[in-house]
Amino acid sequence: MKKIYIIFLIFCSFFYQLNAQKLSDKATVSIITCGPGSELYSAFGHSAFRIHDPVLQLDKIYNYGTFDFNAPNFYLNFAKGKLIYQLSTTSFIRFIREYNYEKRWVKAQELNLNANDVQKIYDFLENNAKPKNKYYRYDFFYNNCATKLEDIIQNILKEKVHFTTNYIKTNKTHRDLIADYTTNFKWAKFGIDLALGSVIDKTASKKDYNFLPDYIFKTFENATINSEKNQTKPLVKKETTILTSKKTKQKYSFLTPVNILFAFSLLIAFITYRDFKKKKRTKIIDFALYFITGSIGIVVLLLWFATSHTATYRNLNFLWAFAPNLVVAFVLLKNKIPHWVKGYNKILLLLIALTFILWILKIQVFNLAITPFLLVLIIRYSYLTTSRKKVGN
Numbered sequence: 415m416k417k418i419y420i421i422f423l424i425f426c427s428f429f430y431q432l433n434a435q436k437l438s439d440k441a442t443v444s445i446i447t448c449g450p451g452s453e454l455y456s457a458f459g460h461s462a463f464r465i466h467d468p469v470l471q472l473d474k475i476y477n478y479g480t481f482d483f484n485a486p487n488f489y490l491n492f493a494k495g496k497l498i499y500q501l502s503t504t505s506f507i508r509f510i511r512e513y514n515y516e517k518r519w520v521k522a523q524e525l526n527l528n529a530n531d532v533q534k535i536y537d538f539l540e541n542n543a544k545p546k547n548k549y550y551r552y553d554f555f556y557n558n559c560a561t562k563l564e565d566i567i568q569n570i571l572k573e574k575v576h577f578t579t580n581y582i583k584t585n586k587t588h589r590d591l592i593a594d595y596t597t598n599f600k601w602a603k604f605g606i607d608l609a610l611g612s613v614i615d616k617t618a619s620k621k622d623y624n625f626l627p628d629y630i631f632k633t634f635e636n637a638t639i640n641s642e643k644n645q646t647k648p649l650v651k652k653e654t655t656i657l658t659s660k661k662t663k664q665k666y667s668f669l670t671p672v673n674i675l676f677a678f679s680l681l682i683a684f685i686t687y688r689d690f691k692k693k694k695r696t697k698i699i700d701f702a703l704y705f706i707t708g709s710i711g712i713v714v715l716l717l718w719f720a721t722s723h724t725a726t727y728r729n730l731n732f733l734w735a736f737a738p739n740l741v742v743a744f745v746l747l748k749n750k751i752p753h754w755v756k757g758y759n760k761i762l763l764l765l766i767a768l769t770f771i772l773w774i775l776k777i778q779v780f781n782l783a784i785t786p787f788l789l790v791l792i793i794r795y796s797y798l799t800t801s802r803k804k805v806g807n
Contacts, residue, residue: 437536438469439529445563445650446475446509447631449519449659450595454602456516458595459627461560464506464522465536473506476539479559481552499552499559501543510656517660523634525567526651528642534570553724555588555614555622560630575649577637579620582629588614588725589779591626604671607781608710609717611729615778671783679786686790686797695798700746703794708740730778733765734788751798759799766792 448460463476480502513520527535541547552558567575586594589610596603623629637649682703685696715737717726742758745751766788773780 435470435472435536435540437465437467437472437529437533440469441465441467441472441529441532441536443525443527443532443535445523445525445631445634447521447523447627448513451516451518454596454599456518457599457602459560461563461627461630462509463535463539463563463566465532465539466506475504475506475509476543477502477504477509477559478550478562497552498549500550501539501548503543514657518657519655519659520657521631522654522656523631523650524652524654525634526639526647526649531571531574535567538566538570555625555725558625560627561624563630564624564633571639573640575637575639576646577633579623579633581632581636582620582623585617586623587616587779588618588622591618591623595626600667600670600672604781604783607779608714608731608735609729610725611718611727612772612778613727614725615776671781675783676786679790682790683793686794690797695751697747697749700794700798701743703791704739704743704746707735707791708737708743710735711737712740728778730769730772731780733769733772734784734791736762736765756799759795762795763792763799766795 442465444464444466446462446464448462450457450459460479462479464474465476466473478499478501481497481499510520550557564577568577589607592606592614593603596606624633634650635653638646639649640646682699685699689696711732714729714732714735717723718729718732739762742755745755769780769788772778
């Protein structure tokens with residue numbers, strides 16, 4: 415019985431050491447920054463922690479940018495803005511292998527920390543990676559894989575570390591910052607501009623830039639830390655380029671939002687001109703225009719009022735993508751449209767005019783691709799307003 419008890423104590427001691435491992439004096443903490451990839455999900459880059467202890471042969475990545483596709487109600491939670499991300503861990507070699515395959519650059523910033531601070535950060539990350547602690551509510555702008563790094567370092571080191579944003583000389587909005595990284599993703603940028611509201615058109619604070627890994631890299635690059643002798647020194651001890659990017663040339667595609675909407679608008683304008691000459695009305699065109707704009711309007715309002723997304727509030731796209739159009743679309747399938755539609759179309763024209771005014775004032779910046787579409791909506795609405803008696807038979 416005594417032997418079993420001793421074995422049990424040894425096992426408990428081993429288990430405790432395994433979960434509260436003491437790092438050597440050679441251990442380091444690094445900020446890992448990865449460049450943008452060729453897919454939309456990787457367009458903004460990535461950030462992670464690295465703990466390296468050559469004595470213990472420990473080389474581990476702590477990644478706050480992962481989620482589980484198989485989680486219950488994953489797609490519903492994603493749509494509602496309640497997506498849960500998690501802290502995952504992997505070996506440094508496996509992590510780098512993936513980015514090498516994707517031909518993306520990777521840089522490391524070794525932090526200028528003493529052994530005690532390294533141990534504190536390691537203990538925090540190990541505890542945070544436990545199943546009961548690893549999940550968190552993701553927010554694209556304010557709580558993601560990049561913002562987590564500064565928050566954690568600040569919370570652990572407290573007043574010892576000082577972060578600054580004085581290196582930022584621009585005054586960009588969140589929409590501007592997104593645009594910097596979506597140049598090659600025309601349709602994605604178009605969708606983002608439709609889905610996100612005027613809240614992202616206010617000038618971002620300098621700290622808000624840190625939702626992007628590139629800016630977190632610069633924030634750490636410019637940060638300082640106080641030593642035991644109360645001397646101020648750079649937080650980053652050494653910067654290393656681990657992988658360089660191998661960019662492939664982007665192929666030009668004609669099927670961009672601007673080209674597609676311009677061609678579609680020209681078609682509508684031509685049909686409207688033909689209708690005017692023949693004093694008729696092409697019902698299917700009216701149905702399509704009202705149905706499309708109404709459907710977009712419904713989605714815009716749902717993202718605004720029925721989700722927890724912080725960036726979809728006050729989306730003024732609802733002015734031109736007017737949700738009631740979805741109902742009016744079916745009214746316009748009739749051979750003779752009701753008299754009230756004339757007044758309704760005047761309201762639509764006023765809303766489009768207001769859209770342009772708000773755009774000029776930069777209260778909300780809309781995607782340039784919708785310009786020809788808005789112009790052709792004005793043409794079509796005006797035709798239905800002024801020519802109702804002629805085309806109603």
